[in-house]
Amino acid sequence: MIEFSNVGLRYGQGPEILRDLDFRIEPGTFHFLTGPSGSGKTSLLKLLLLSLRPTRGRVTLFGKDTSALDQDALLQMRRHIGIVFQEFRLLDHLTTFENVALPLRVLGEPESSYRANVTELLEWVGLGSRLDAHPAVLSGGEKQRAAIARAVIGRPDILLADEPTGNVDPELSLRLVRLFAELNKMGTTIILATHELPLLDNFPFPRMNLHEGQVVFSD
Amino acid sequence: MIELRLPRFAGLDSRERAAPIVPERSVAGRTLVLLIAIMTFLSGVTLGGVVLVQKSAIAWSSDVGREMTIQIRPMEGEVMDSNLRTAVALAEATPGVASARALTLEERQQLLEPWLGAGLDLSAIDIPRLVVVQLADPGEADIAKLERDLQSVKGASLDTHAAWRQQLNVMAGTIVASGLLVLALIVVATVLAIIFATRGTMSSNREIVDVLHFIGASNSFIAGEFQGRFLTIGFRGGIIGGLGALLFFFLVGLAAGSMVPQEAGQQLGILFGRFALGIDGMFGILAVIPVIAAMTAITSRMTVRRFLQKTS
Numbered sequence: 001m002i003e004f005s006n007v008g009l010r011y012g013q014g015p016e017i018l019r020d021l022d023f024r025i026e027p028g029t030f031h032f033l034t035g036p037s038g039s040g041k042t043s044l045l046k047l048l049l050l051s052l053r054p055t056r057g058r059v060t061l062f063g064k065d066t067s068a069l070d071q072d073a074l075l076q077m078r079r080h081i082g083i084v085f086q087e088f089r090l091l092d093h094l095t096t097f098e099n100v101a102l103p104l105r106v107l108g109e110p111e112s113s114y115r116a117n118v119t120e121l122l123e124w125v126g127l128g129s130r131l132d133a134h135p136a137v138l139s140g141g142e143k144q145r146a147a148i149a150r151a152v153i154g155r156p157d158i159l160l161a162d163e164p165t166g167n168v169d170p171e172l173s174l175r176l177v178r179l180f181a182e183l184n185k186m187g188t189t190i191i192l193a194t195h196e197l198p199l200l201d202n203f204p205f206p207r208m209n210l211h212e213g214q215v216v217f218s219d
Numbered sequence: 220m221i222e223l224r225l226p227r228f229a230g231l232d233s234r235e236r237a238a239p240i241v242p243e244r245s246v247a248g249r250t251l252v253l254l255i256a257i258m259t260f261l262s263g264v265t266l267g268g269v270v271l272v273q274k275s276a277i278a279w280s281s282d283v284g285r286e287m288t289i290q291i292r293p294m295e296g297e298v299m300d301s302n303l304r305t306a307v308a309l310a311e312a313t314p315g316v317a318s319a320r321a322l323t324l325e326e327r328q329q330l331l332e333p334w335l336g337a338g339l340d341l342s343a344i345d346i347p348r349l350v351v352v353q354l355a356d357p358g359e360a361d362i363a364k365l366e367r368d369l370q371s372v373k374g375a376s377l378d379t380h381a382a383w384r385q386q387l388n389v390m391a392g393t394i395v396a397s398g399l400l401v402l403a404l405i406v407v408a409t410v411l412a413i414i415f416a417t418r419g420t421m422s423s424n425r426e427i428v429d430v431l432h433f434i435g436a437s438n439s440f441i442a443g444e445f446q447g448r449f450l451t452i453g454f455r456g457g458i459i460g461g462l463g464a465l466l467f468f469f470l471v472g473l474a475a476g477s478m479v480p481q482e483a484g485q486q487l488g489i490l491f492g493r494f495a496l497g498i499d500g501m502f503g504i505l506a507v508i509p510v511i512a513a514m515t516a517i518t519s520r521m522t523v524r525r526f527l528q529k530t531s
Contacts, residue, residue, distance in 0.1 A: 071438075089426070091430060103435060
């Protein structure tokens with residue numbers, strides 16, 4: 001599903017942030033992406049999200065070389081990938097329901113066609129009573145659950161999460177990662193970037209450790 | 220992927236319409252509405268001015284073109300009254316001529332009064348006499364034949380007022396061209412202002428654009444969301460400016476009517492036309508409104524697309 005071949009990335013004329021990345025991630029797996037701040041976790045996620053192109057090497061997603069894709073094809077492929085950010089990135093003027101429904105709305109689907117699904121999903125992540133609340137009145141945990149719901153409402157094949165537990169307390173962090181684990185059980189491939197190593201000990205998933213621009217896999 | 224069967228949320232059926240993705244307050248709305256209103260007002264006033272000048276020029280040119288003057292200078296050995304009758308008869312016999320008549324003594328006195336003063340006895344002075352020739356159809360009048368025929372009348376010459384008309388047309392054409400140039404400059408200034416406003420809006424809404432990109436929105440979808448906002452702003456500003464321009468012409472027309480005495484007003488009307496736009500002029504100004512709104516929407520869409528191509 002995801003294959004990196006000799007991938008390198010640099011910004012402008014600077015040094016390579018990521019180098020000689022060679023790995024393969026199978027569908028339906030769950031990986032933690034770890035490494036200290038500035039090790040390139042977000043850059044690697046951006047490569048996976050197709051919002052950055054590698055300066056060398058080849059990124060293959062869903063069996064297609066992404067460097068050969070035009071704008072439209074990249075857009076279509078991006079719709080199979082969900083993303084969750086540490087800082088939530090919900091739109092403040094929209095309600096929880098509207099934020100979660102946004103990926104379907106941009107596809108031009110009428111509200112009547114997704115109303116029930118969005119409501120069920122929000123119930124599932126524990127926000128059934130917060131449908132009409134705006135992000136300003138949600139707690140950090142609620143915002144992150146809304147962000148996760150927004151990332152999965154379009155049923156992506158791959159779900160990327162960039163420090164999703166960075167702004168919540170340890171107990172809630174654990175609950176959020178369990179939520180990702182539940183999604184993984186349903187078949188979604190998940191890559192969750194975090195630097196909270198103690199959290200990872202609660203889960204049996206393999207780790208991708210970024211060190212000096214290279215990935216080292218460990219169980 | 221998620222196969223959950225949970226009870227529907229009853230409150231959803233009464234949900235209000237989804238909020239716009241680009242919030243209204245985040246677009247530099249009020250300032251831009253005011254700017255577009257001013258630009259539409261200026262466009263409307265310029266367009267109305269052009270219409271007024273053109274209509275007056277056409278009307279005056281048409282009036283002047285329907286009339287010719289035969290001038291008969293006094294000549295020794297010639298009988299003026301006889302020559303006048305001949306000239307009138309020749310004119311009346313010319314195809315396309317509706318009527319011809321010699322100016323009476325009183326009419327001649329009135330004509331010369333501004334220069335020679337009142338109470339003048341013209342019968343004691345030998346001055347050229349005039350025959351006014353009205354044309355039924357200026358296009359079909361055989362002016363060349365009349366000129367040939369008048370050669371038999373000593374001292375007679377024909378004035379078709381062609382030089383006047385030509386000068387008037389040149390003057391009116393210059394004013395119309397200047398008005399259109401001003402209109403074009405207003406359009407360019409409006410487009411530039413919209414481009415700057417759109418860029419500002421895009422920068423202040425960068426977070427929304429980024430989120431929309433991450434969730435898989437296409438550039439044309441994002442551009443459409445912003446275009447909708449700008450179309451509304453364009454219509455709002457256009458309506459305010461367009462109605463303002465119509466009100467301006469209405470008030471100026473009223474003021475012109477009440478400030479100038481009725482008799483002078485009639486003469487001014489004959490010379491410069493009535494200060495009234497007419498239905499076509501009003502439609503012209505009203506047509507500026509959708510044009511400005513569409514221009515706002517198209518310009519912002521193109522600016523947004525360029526912005527998105529650079530950032531995505």
